[in-house]
Amino acid sequence: MxxxxxxxxxxxxxxxxxxxxxxxxxxxxxxxxxxxxxxxxxxxxxxxxxxxxxxxxxxxxxxxxxxxxxxxxxxxxxxxxxxxxxxxxxxxxxxxxxxxxxxVPVDEAGPTPVLAKNANKRNRKKAITRKAKGRAARKPSDLTTAQGAEA
Structure with missing residues (x-):
């Protein structure tokens, strides 16, 4: 129908x-x-x-x-x-x-805030992973060159 x-x-x-x-x-x-x-x-x-x-x-x-x-x-x-x-x-x-x-305030609204809370956890994990990948992408020679330039 x-x-x-x-x-x-x-x-x-x-x-x-x-x-x-x-x-x-x-x-x-x-x-x-x-x-x-x-x-x-x-x-x-x-x-x-x-x-x-x-x-x-x-x-x-x-x-x-x-x-x-x-x-x-x-x-x-x-x-x-x-x-x-x-x-x-x-x-x-x-x-x-x-x-x-x-x-309704978020705390009283029911299951949806839990979904949002879990989404925030997923976003934090993604951000941490991206940050770690960025560090791994740098070469050790890049770090020493940058540190030598500062000194």
Whole structure:
């Protein structure tokens, strides 16, 4: 089953959000979280990135599943096998939750800050690795020449 894209875009506008066109999706983002809507006249895929909700029409995706499927921070997808009313309700609820999470302080927001914290650890490791590679790239003769020039 699919839903007319106009119906989804109406909900986006009603909630005061903006849909940014991308290559294959529209991106509705607030506070580091996003809802991706597949570009087509009849939409059959909506991804929730950086958050998820408990709703009968939302299939939750674990971090491991997302990694295997190469979905990045996607933690849920709207299940279009449900009725159109359920799908639209899940879509509206997802956007409302995303807006709410943007207003909540980071410590109270739930699993997303943990992901950000882990991302910071990864960035630190990358920086340390880059620094070590830079040191290894220097030749010992370069170091002695530079030290001799200073003296």
């Amino acid at each position: 699919s839903v007319q894209s106009e119906k989804l875009m109406e909900i986006v506008e009603e909630l005061g959000l903006q849909a940014e066109p991308m290559a294959a999706f529209y991106k509705v983002a607030v506070g580091g979280r996003a809802v991706y809507i597949a570009k087509s006249k009849k939409v059959a895929r909506v991804d929730l990135s950086g958050f998820d909700i408990k709703h009968p029409a939302v299939t939750r995706i674990s971090e491991n599943e997302a990694r295997e499927l190469k979905l990045g921070k996607v933690r849920g997808q709207i299940n279009f096998e449900k009725t159109e009313d359920r799908v639209l309700e899940a879509f509206r609820t997802s956007l409302e939750m995303m807006k709410h999470l943007a207003e």
